[in-house]
Amino acid sequence: xxxxxxxxxxxxxxxxxxxxxxxxxxxxxxxxxxxxxxxxxxxxxxxxxxxxxxxxxxxxxxxxxxxxxxxxxxxxxxxxxxxxxxxxxxxxxxxxxxxxxx
Amino acid sequence: xxxxxxxxxxxxxxxxxxxxxxxxxxxxxxxxxxxxxxxxxxxxxxxxxxxxxxxxxxxxxxxxxxxxxxxxxxxxxxxxxxxxxxxxxxxxxxxxxxxxxxxxxxxxxxxxxxxxxxxxxxxxxxxxxxxxxxxxxxxxxxxxxxxxxxxxxxxxxxxxxxxxxxxxxxxxxxxxxxxxxxxxxxxxxxxxxxxxxxxxxxxxxxxxxxxxxxxxxxxxxxxxxxxxxxxxxxxxxxxxxxxxxxxxxxxxxxxxxxxxxxxxxxxxxxxxxxxxxxxxxxxxxxxxxxxxxxxxxxxxxxxxxxxxxxxxxxxxxxxxxxxxxxxxxxxxxxxxxxxxxxxxxxxxxxxxxxxxxxxxxxxxxxxxxxxxxxxxxxxxxxxxxxxxxxxxxxxxxxxxxxxxxxxxxxxxxxxxxxxxxxxxxxxxxxxxxxxxxxxxxxxxxxxxxxxxxxxxxxxxxxxxxxxxxxxxxxx
Numbered sequence: 001x002x003x004x005x006x007x008x009x010x011x012x013x014x015x016x017x018x019x020x021x022x023x024x025x026x027x028x029x030x031x032x033x034x035x036x037x038x039x040x041x042x043x044x045x046x047x048x049x050x051x052x053x054x055x056x057x058x059x060x061x062x063x064x065x066x067x068x069x070x071x072x073x074x075x076x077x078x079x080x081x082x083x084x085x086x087x088x089x090x091x092x093x094x095x096x097x098x099x100x101x102x
Numbered sequence: 103x104x105x106x107x108x109x110x111x112x113x114x115x116x117x118x119x120x121x122x123x124x125x126x127x128x129x130x131x132x133x134x135x136x137x138x139x140x141x142x143x144x145x146x147x148x149x150x151x152x153x154x155x156x157x158x159x160x161x162x163x164x165x166x167x168x169x170x171x172x173x174x175x176x177x178x179x180x181x182x183x184x185x186x187x188x189x190x191x192x193x194x195x196x197x198x199x200x201x202x203x204x205x206x207x208x209x210x211x212x213x214x215x216x217x218x219x220x221x222x223x224x225x226x227x228x229x230x231x232x233x234x235x236x237x238x239x240x241x242x243x244x245x246x247x248x249x250x251x252x253x254x255x256x257x258x259x260x261x262x263x264x265x266x267x268x269x270x271x272x273x274x275x276x277x278x279x280x281x282x283x284x285x286x287x288x289x290x291x292x293x294x295x296x297x298x299x300x301x302x303x304x305x306x307x308x309x310x311x312x313x314x315x316x317x318x319x320x321x322x323x324x325x326x327x328x329x330x331x332x333x334x335x336x337x338x339x340x341x342x343x344x345x346x347x348x349x350x351x352x353x354x355x356x357x358x359x360x361x362x363x364x365x366x367x368x369x370x371x372x373x374x375x376x377x378x379x380x381x382x383x384x385x386x387x388x389x390x391x392x393x394x395x396x397x398x399x400x401x402x403x404x405x406x407x408x409x410x411x412x413x414x415x416x417x418x419x420x421x422x423x424x425x426x427x428x429x430x431x432x433x434x435x436x437x438x439x440x441x442x443x444x445x446x447x448x449x450x451x452x453x454x455x456x457x458x459x460x461x462x463x464x465x466x467x468x469x470x471x472x473x474x475x476x477x478x479x480x481x482x483x484x485x486x487x488x489x490x491x492x493x494x495x496x497x498x499x500x501x502x503x504x505x506x507x508x509x510x511x512x513x514x515x516x517x518x519x520x521x522x523x524x525x526x527x528x529x530x531x532x533x534x535x536x537x538x539x540x541x542x543x544x545x546x547x548x549x550x551x552x553x554x555x556x557x558x559x560x561x562x563x564x565x566x567x568x569x570x571x572x573x574x575x576x577x
Binding site: 014017021033039040044084087101 | 183186323389392393396407411413415417419421422423424426428430432444458465466503
């Protein structure tokens with residue numbers, strides 16, 4: 001179990017991972033997350049002795065492809081895309097605005 | 103209209119009954135805090151006036167979309183989001199006449215076992231306000247147990263419908279993966295989660311499930327509901343041999359004495375009711391929690407990438423570049439448990455680490471599925487405790503977040519294997535030392551929900567759900 005002494009992910013790895021996940025983590029939060037991440041990875045390490053030959057498989061109990069025609073269908077919302085735009089934090093007419101890219 | 107809804111169907115059609123109900127909800131809410139939004143008038147015009155559930159009010163977990171209601175997922179980031187559409191499962195119930203009266207509290211994005219990871223509200227257990235209602239569908243379970251609604255929808259990714267149902271002394275169904283459309287359920291771990299039902303009786307659970315299952319063109323993992331061949335009782339119930347506590351190298355958690363006693367009593371009661379009990383093997387049970395969390399977190403890191411403050415949600419208005427906007431919006435809007443799971447999920451999927459974590463987790467998942475296949479060759483149902491502990495205290499002192507994760511052991515197996523499971527209030531005659539509800543669950547083969555209902559209603563006849571004092575004024 002977790003002994004508080006070794007982490008499987010050092011601070012640098014955690015920072016890189018946070019950057020990939022588009023999260024800023026620093027200060028107290030970083031310290032708390034570092035402990036929790038270490039605890040979980042330590043726990044996951046019990047899988048290392050695993051000897052299972054079965055191929056991996058994902059999904060539900062029935063494995064069959066579900067396909068559909070590639071067709072344009074009317075949206076079932078009353079106001080169509082305008083309903084979606086109503087939730088945009090910043091807008092100019094029917095465009096969602098963001099800070100300048102350049 | 104079936105008899106089991108009759109009292110409730112009047113609630114919204116007679117002004118006197120409605121006034122009484124609203125008063126009951128107001129009083130209960132002060133103690134419980136189940137709802138993030140309560141607005142029967144908003145839901146009423148969306149429902150049909152005829153159908154098997156005509157006029158029956160229900161609540162929906164706030165990570166399931168209902169048009170014009172908010173869809174916060176218990177997160178600061180989505181606090182102001184109004185849903186532009188309705189989940190298929192909800193729409194089917196509305197077509198059957200049921201009326202959405204509000205949205206219930208949850209652990210942020212469904213990540214937690216206590217409702218304490220909600221950024222927006224504290225929910226209490228209707229049996230004892232110092233206890234958590236369970237989670238993540240804690241608001242839904244509390245609303246049903248307190249008699250505010252006869253049923254509610256939740257989502258179950260690793261036990262999030264069954265565990266709060268167990269903590270609140272009611273029924274919680276996690277259907278077969280694919281039986282109910284996930285369209286409109288905000289995705290957390292897509293290969294594990296299903297929309298489920300929380301209700302006060304087996305008959306209500308069954309009818310709600312039958313109204314909302316079936317294939318949906320909007321969800322390509324949904325399937326035509328083809329029930330498994332009917333099976334007449336008496337059922338054979340498999341009881342997995344649980345490793346003795348403290349076994350070398352075992353991560354299995356020993357049962358709390360109340361839960362162990364409830365399991366024993368339930369076992370004896372089942373035998374007296376004519377069920378045949380048989381011990382079965384479920385190998386690798388000590389690895390399922392690792393497998394479950396690696397898969398759930400990996401999927402979460404991908405699914406939650408969409409919450410970036412660009413198209414909806416709370417945006418960091420001081421950001422000076424698009425990337426900073428996303429980073430700041432996410433960092434300020436998401437809670438710590440959500441960040442932890444995103445970080446771990448991102449990590450286990452990084453190149454170089456996949457073999458060590460994700461692929462192993464998938465192998466354990468396949469092996470578990472095979473063990474269930476074997477187990478169901480010798481048993482019709484499998485009995486497990488829903489959770490190793492009775493409802494715990496608020497504040498994380500009795501059970502910290504890490505211990506809560508390990509305790510998902512008995513519920514997350516059904517999600518990994520895609521199988522249906524129904525949590526029911528265990529036999530509590532003579533009262534448990536704590537006097538709090540304890541839940542047991544039956545698991546069944548895929549699409550054998552009917553078997554779960556048959557077994558649980560037989561048990562319910564002799565051991566009905568305990569009546570929560572707060573619900574005494576029910577309707």
